[in-house]
Amino acid sequence: MSDSExxxxxxxxxxxxxxxxxxxxxxxxxxxxxxxxxxxxxxxxQYPFLIEQICELNSIxxxxxxxxxxxxxxxxxxxxxxxxxxxxxxxxxxxxSSIFRHKPITHIKRMLAQGxxxxxxxxxxxxxxxxxxxxxxxxxxxxxxxxxxDNLSFFEVVRHPLYMIIQMEKNFEMFSGSRNxxxxxxxxxxxxxxxxxxxxxxxxGANTFEKAIYSLDAYYSILFSENYHxxxxxxxxxxxxxxxxxxxxxxxxxxxxAFNKNVRKEMLxxxxxxxLLSDGPALDIYKRCGWVPPKTSNESSELDIRRxxxxxxxxxxxxxCLDKISVLYEERFLPGFL
Numbered sequence: 161m162s163d164s165e166x167x168x169x170x171x172x173x174x175x176x177x178x179x180x181x182x183x184x185x186x187x188x189x190x191x192x193x194x195x196x197x198x199x200x201x202x203x204x205x206q207y208p209f210l211i212e213q214i215c216e217l218n219s220i221x222x223x224x225x226x227x228x229x230x231x232x233x234x235x236x237x238x239x240x241x242x243x244x245x246x247x248x249x250x251x252x253x254x255x256x257s258s259i260f261r262h263k264p265i266t267h268i269k270r271m272l273a274q275g276x277x278x279x280x281x282x283x284x285x286x287x288x289x290x291x292x293x294x295x296x297x298x299x300x301x302x303x304x305x306x307x308x309x310d311n312l313s314f315f316e317v318v319r320h321p322l323y324m325i326i327q328m329e330k331n332f333e334m335f336s337g338s339r340n341x342x343x344x345x346x347x348x349x350x351x352x353x354x355x356x357x358x359x360x361x362x363x364x365g366a367n368t369f370e371k372a373i374y375s376l377d378a379y380y381s382i383l384f385s386e387n388y389h390x391x392x393x394x395x396x397x398x399x400x401x402x403x404x405x406x407x408x409x410x411x412x413x414x415x416x417x418a419f420n421k422n423v424r425k426e427m428l429x430x431x432x433x434x435x436l437l438s439d440g441p442a443l444d445i446y447k448r449c450g451w452v453p454p455k456t457s458n459e460s461s462e463l464d465i466r467r468x469x470x471x472x473x474x475x476x477x478x479x480x481c482l483d484k485i486s487v488l489y490e491e492r493f494l495p496g497f498l
Contacts, residue, residue, distance in 0.1 A: 170230040174237040174283055175311055178290040179415060180304065181205075182297050183317035184379055186327035188397040190256050191430050192317055193293045195408075197262050198426040199417040201289050203243050204262040208292040209341050210235050215300035216343035216354040229307040236308065240290045244279050246270030257293075289415060295342075296355060299382045301389040312391075313414045318383060318493060319397040321376055321485045322466040323437070328372035355379070369470060370478040377481050384488055396493040401434050438462055459497075 181196060183189040193205040214231050217223035242248050249267055253260045259267035297304070298316050305312055334340055335353050343354040355375050356363040362374055382388060393410065400407050404427065412419045431439060437459060463486075471479050490497075 167226040168224075168230040169226070170233040173233060173311075174280070175240050175290050175308075176283075176287050177201075177311055177313070177415065178236055178240075178292065178308055179313045179315070180292050180294055180297070181315050181317065182294045182301075183319070184296055184324055184328070184376060185331055186324035187317045187319040188401070189293055189317045191397075191432070192315065192395065192400070193291070194256070194261065195423060195426045195430060195432070196315075196411060196415075197291055198420075198422040199289075199412065199415055200420065201287060201417055202415065203240070203288050203291045204259065204267070205257050205291050205293050206239055206243065207257060208235065208239060208294055211292070212294055212297060213341070213343055215297050215303060218303055219300060220343070220345055220354050220357045222343075222345070225303070225306075228303060232304065232307040236290060236292075239292070240283065240288065241279055243290075244270065244282055244286075244288060245275040246273070247275070289417070296379055298379065298388050298392070301392050305389045305391060314389070314392045315395055315411070316383075316388075316392050317395050317397055317400075318489070320437075320463065320489055320494070321373075321380070321482060322463050322470070323397075324376065325369065325372045325470055325482065326466070328375065329368045332368040332371055366478070367473070369473040370475060373470075373474065373478045373482045373485075377485055380485055380489070384492065394493075398437055398494055398497060401432050401437060404432050436462070 179196060179202065181189045181193045190205075196202055197205050211232055214223065214228050214235070218225065218228040246267055246269075249259055249271060250257050251260070252258050255261075301314055301316075304314065335342065340353075344351050345354060345357065346352075347360050350360070350364070352360055352363060353375075355378060356371075359374060359378065363371060366374060383394075393414065395407055408419055408423070408427075427433075467482075467486075470482065474482070
């Protein structure tokens, strides 16, 4: 860029800390986020759709880096500003991001109190931690750290592929409808989700189960190659829900926020620690996303049940791809676990 050209910048900031809980659909991030929300100073979980869209545009080279970074900063500040004022508050009781799942009296008081310029003093006094739950942004972690610097803590929840494919398959109905808020692009007069960039032909020939497998393959290639920012903290779901202590200590240290009785209480609500991986809370939203209670008391048998269900819906090539990802995941994150 020459001296006569401009670049987009954002030097001012409101946030002091922001935590991202990220992962592939079905990985368990909405199990971890409510636990993190109970640490001192951590705000209610929010879904940062606009920040996701910025990252998605950047990932397909549709947005300049200076623009992306500045917009991430502005929108992170705006999310913190609004939540501290009680603006755009979610009061739907059953939603995972509802105020009724996170200090409801506090949020109601915010809605009734003075806002605007008063909020800056409150932020400086309370030093809140902005808490964002995002989808499939591991590949954008370098961009996020470049924008938010040391203010960012990024926790990537990973999970065995056989526990995620069913939910991702259900998501393709959403991806093709008007509710979709993820970036799409047009190529050869067809429209594709942003994560299909580079494998459009394979996408065209795949059913929804196969699309789920190939999208996970593309996403986990980033995980396995470690092509992400070196400050990202990886949290394997299987290890966390059975032996959470080391991870809880790591989170506490990273956020500089003490482990307290509220964290312990929310861990119990999330059935952490648990005996079986699939033995989570039976929430309606989890059921809609494909969750079913465990049918056996053996982890390997539970995986076999899921593989059998998927195998009758996909081609040999897709099943081989899924088996490859599963083996790589087990070797990397679950040696001796199953």
